[in-house]
Amino acid sequence: MKKKNYLHNPATLKIDLMLRGTRIDDPVVKAWACGSSGVDIMLPEKTLVNIPCSEEFTRNSPYLIKKKGSGYLITDGASEVEVSLVERPAFYNRRTASGVPLSSIAVVHGSYTVITPSQRCDFFNRSIECKYCAGNFNVTGRDGVVYSVEEVLEAVEAVLKEKASEIIYFSIGFSDSDDGGIEFLKPYILAVKKNFNCLVAVEALPPKKNRWIDETYALGADSVLYNLEIFDKELFEIICPGRATLIGHKRYLEALEHAAKVFPSGTVASHLIVGLEPPGSTCMGIDYLTGIGVVPILPIYRPSANRALRIEPLDTEIILPVYKHLYKSIKKNRINVNWVRDISMVTTPVELKAIVNGPRQRSIVDGFYKSRLGKKTAWGLATLRRKLRVIDREDDSE
Amino acid sequence: MSVEIDTRPIWVILLLKASRPAFYLAVVLIFWGLIAMPTPEGLSIGGQRAIAIFAVCLILWVSNIVPLAITSLFAIVLVPVLGVLPKKETYALFGNEAVFFILGAFILAGAVMHSGISNRVALNIMKRFGGSPRTLVISIFLLSAFLSFFMSEHAVAAMLFPIVLEIAKGLGLKPGKSNYGKLLFFALAWGCVIGGVATFLGGARVPLAVGMLKETTGDSIGFLEYSVAVFPLVVILLAAGYLILTKFFPIDIEGVGSARAVLERRIKGLGKFSINEYATGTVLLFTIIGWIAFGEGLGLATVALSSVVVLFVFRLVKWKDIEEYVNWGIILMYGGAIVLGAALDKSGAASWLVKSSVGDWAGSPWMAFALFSFLSILLTAAMSNAAVIAVLLPVSLGLASKLSMDPVVLTYAIAVPAGLDFMFPMGTPAIAIAASSNYINVKESAKGGFIMFVTAWAVFNLVAAWWWPLLGMGYSR
Numbered sequence A: 001m002k003k004k005n006y007l008h009n010p011a012t013l014k015i016d017l018m019l020r021g022t023r024i025d026d027p028v029v030k031a032w033a034c035g036s037s038g039v040d041i042m043l044p045e046k047t048l049v050n051i052p053c054s055e056e057f058t059r060n061s062p063y064l065i066k067k068k069g070s071g072y073l074i075t076d077g078a079s080e081v082e083v084s085l086v087e088r089p090a091f092y093n094r095r096t097a098s099g100v101p102l103s104s105i106a107v108v109h110g111s112y113t114v115i116t117p118s119q120r121c122d123f124f125n126r127s128i129e130c131k132y133c134a135g136n137f138n139v140t141g142r143d144g145v146v147y148s149v150e151e152v153l154e155a156v157e158a159v160l161k162e163k164a165s166e167i168i169y170f171s172i173g174f175s176d177s178d179d180g181g182i183e184f185l186k187p188y189i190l191a192v193k194k195n196f197n198c199l200v201a202v203e204a205l206p207p208k209k210n211r212w213i214d215e216t217y218a219l220g221a222d223s224v225l226y227n228l229e230i231f232d233k234e235l236f237e238i239i240c241p242g243r244a245t246l247i248g249h250k251r252y253l254e255a256l257e258h259a260a261k262v263f264p265s266g267t268v269a270s271h272l273i274v275g276l277e278p279p280g281s282t283c284m285g286i287d288y289l290t291g292i293g294v295v296p297i298l299p300i301y302r303p304s305a306n307r308a309l310r311i312e313p314l315d316t317e318i319i320l321p322v323y324k325h326l327y328k329s330i331k332k333n334r335i336n337v338n339w340v341r342d343i344s345m346v347t348t349p350v351e352l353k354a355i356v357n358g359p360r361q362r363s364i365v366d367g368f369y370k371s372r373l374g375k376k377t378a379w380g381l382a383t384l385r386r387k388l389r390v391i392d393r394e395d396d397s398e
Numbered sequence B: 001m002s003v004e005i006d007t008r009p010i011w012v013i014l015l016l017k018a019s020r021p022a023f024y025l026a027v028v029l030i031f032w033g034l035i036a037m038p039t040p041e042g043l044s045i046g047g048q049r050a051i052a053i054f055a056v057c058l059i060l061w062v063s064n065i066v067p068l069a070i071t072s073l074f075a076i077v078l079v080p081v082l083g084v085l086p087k088k089e090t091y092a093l094f095g096n097e098a099v100f101f102i103l104g105a106f107i108l109a110g111a112v113m114h115s116g117i118s119n120r121v122a123l124n125i126m127k128r129f130g131g132s133p134r135t136l137v138i139s140i141f142l143l144s145a146f147l148s149f150f151m152s153e154h155a156v157a158a159m160l161f162p163i164v165l166e167i168a169k170g171l172g173l174k175p176g177k178s179n180y181g182k183l184l185f186f187a188l189a190w191g192c193v194i195g196g197v198a199t200f201l202g203g204a205r206v207p208l209a210v211g212m213l214k215e216t217t218g219d220s221i222g223f224l225e226y227s228v229a230v231f232p233l234v235v236i237l238l239a240a241g242y243l244i245l246t247k248f249f250p251i252d253i254e255g256v257g258s259a260r261a262v263l264e265r266r267i268k269g270l271g272k273f274s275i276n277e278y279a280t281g282t283v284l285l286f287t288i289i290g291w292i293a294f295g296e297g298l299g300l301a302t303v304a305l306s307s308v309v310v311l312f313v314f315r316l317v318k319w320k321d322i323e324e325y326v327n328w329g330i331i332l333m334y335g336g337a338i339v340l341g342a343a344l345d346k347s348g349a350a351s352w353l354v355k356s357s358v359g360d361w362a363g364s365p366w367m368a369f370a371l372f373s374f375l376s377i378l379l380t381a382a383m384s385n386a387a388v389i390a391v392l393l394p395v396s397l398g399l400a401s402k403l404s405m406d407p408v409v410l411t412y413a414i415a416v417p418a419g420l421d422f423m424f425p426m427g428t429p430a431i432a433i434a435a436s437s438n439y440i441n442v443k444e445s446a447k448g449g450f451i452m453f454v455t456a457w458a459v460f461n462l463v464a465a466w467w468w469p470l471l472g473m474g475y476s477r
């Protein structure tokens, strides 16, 4: 079968690059990618992608990043496309007052900067960690690092000053508590909201009671993610034993459904990893999640040397229909697509438009959302909405 | 933080939020309208302004849009600012004996609760008399009433609630389903309500009413005098309450063995009778004797505050132990209500109001008594009972002179029914606490409570007509 050429459409190219990775022959790009899981490249039409380049599977990639004049190009041997290397944030070279490198606290992924204040996940202490996690994340059990609120604030200040991204994304692993980790994140969220006018997203595990979801919103989180990762129940139990036994597939769906009622449209999301379950099952997950008002985010599984969980065969031709299905489901259920955008690690619904309708023209709405005024408006509206919706019962005393 | 997220459409929330400023604007306009309109015949300028302040406070108290205490502070500010009373006199009214009596009563109740003696008495009475389903309900009912003779019914309900809840769970009663479960919690709530009107200490409403009466007329009501006057009402309501409850919720269990186990376990947990309990109990006993014997001469507040001093001198209690029991909001609310009452009276506004409103309906003393007691018991179903007194008493006292009625009797007509809300949780914390168990719901409370509402009003009027003359009290002076 003739190999398809994806270079002409940045949205499909992004998917193909994330799936196959790239080879690099330029020392500058190599240096960029050193120590990271991938390299951040800006494709045409401002499509941001983090391309795997260090894993084993990338050695066979048809793609190569090459220097051309003062810029770069990506070629598959037959044709090529001009790209640019995303500048590494300057703050990556700085340290906090306590001596912690800012790059180990905050990692920029396009519009999101991910901060994991505690790199602990209790699943590791019980040997029930998610099977894909150990190879991919810098998370450990009991002895994981915990950053102080002050250290995190220094990192956030650096991110925002440099305009590296506009959304601070807190993530936390599993801790055996009813609140899903939100009590732990509380001082961080409150401090960020108190000191900066930025949007905050929280990626946590579903709490046991819905009141913690309400509290997450009331604290100042503008978006929440409870990542189900795998929709198929049996595969979920095998691949995510900790999540399955201590939280449960059903609780994930319940928590997401409640969150979608509390948070604004398009701000509640859940990852479904492409490549760990059959595409049909991912599509069923997409239907279910969009039906309850949740945005499914479809990261592509990056196999590591010792964790080959990927279903085979897996290529772009197989997974493109899944992405198209995602776009149509989101549109059908009228979920706002402007929140989850411009992320290097995943293809976002806004980018999917180009797969369904062909390469896109930037719309005025798009431009507005990316402008300073648009960002300020988003922050203002999110703050106003919270003010209107949150009722503090302790205030209701006589 | 205890939060709730309002998930209604945002336009509904916006509309409702906008209604708040609109409401305030309306209040300001009413206030301004009442001040700016030509002064009606027979009313002084001061009286007109006092009525404007009263109208604003009335709206704010009824709507509860700002805390009751803040409305009272607002009244205290407006009275001197608008020149209704000089500022020195206004603030002096806050030093009313009733305010200090309530403060003393709060501290005493706090000390009693903190010592654990009230808990011990409650548990032992339930264990001693609660051998069967019937006697257990009766003991909870009477105990709630009895304890509410000495401390705020709110505090009694809060104290007994966990015990009754544990009993209900120990007996395996299903919330919302079990008749006996409903019976237990209604017995708790109604016992507190009925007991709360028996003395000055129940809901601290009576001291407020007496304080306002004293400021306005110079008359007063004694501690024992009041309790003797309402004694038949309390007895009849207790009997009626029990009959109504058992009719509505017939006992549906055979034995209460596991409840006894709960009580025994709790009593064991209390340990032995401590010196602190003995001493605090003794101070309370002497305080009650003091109120009865010297209340008239020394003043109720003096007796209460003396006991408070004794408690602290003998280190029976520390300030931080009782701080949570002192409801400063209520104290502020009472102070403001007294100021407003005095402003209405001294400016002649109260009597003018009566003449031009209820005066024509309440043609005879008997009618006036029936009307005000009805208004009081009706309003207390929807609003805080202290607010009912603050709203109705100044007007009713104005009527007293017009009809040559004894203002003391009219004070009773308002103060007693203001404590008798059996229907809704809004007016009565005891019912709100019982309803929080989920064993009873508002609908059931409203149904049974309505019969008690009618019974209470009728019995109260009958007691006034038949019992009070025997005590030398009459409608007329």
Ligand code: SF4
Residues within 6 Å of the ligand: A121, A122, A123, A124, A128, A129, A130, A133, A134, A137, A139, A172, A173, A174
């Ligand atoms: S929850 Fe799973 S994916 Fe997340 S840190 Fe723990 S083990 Fe890793």
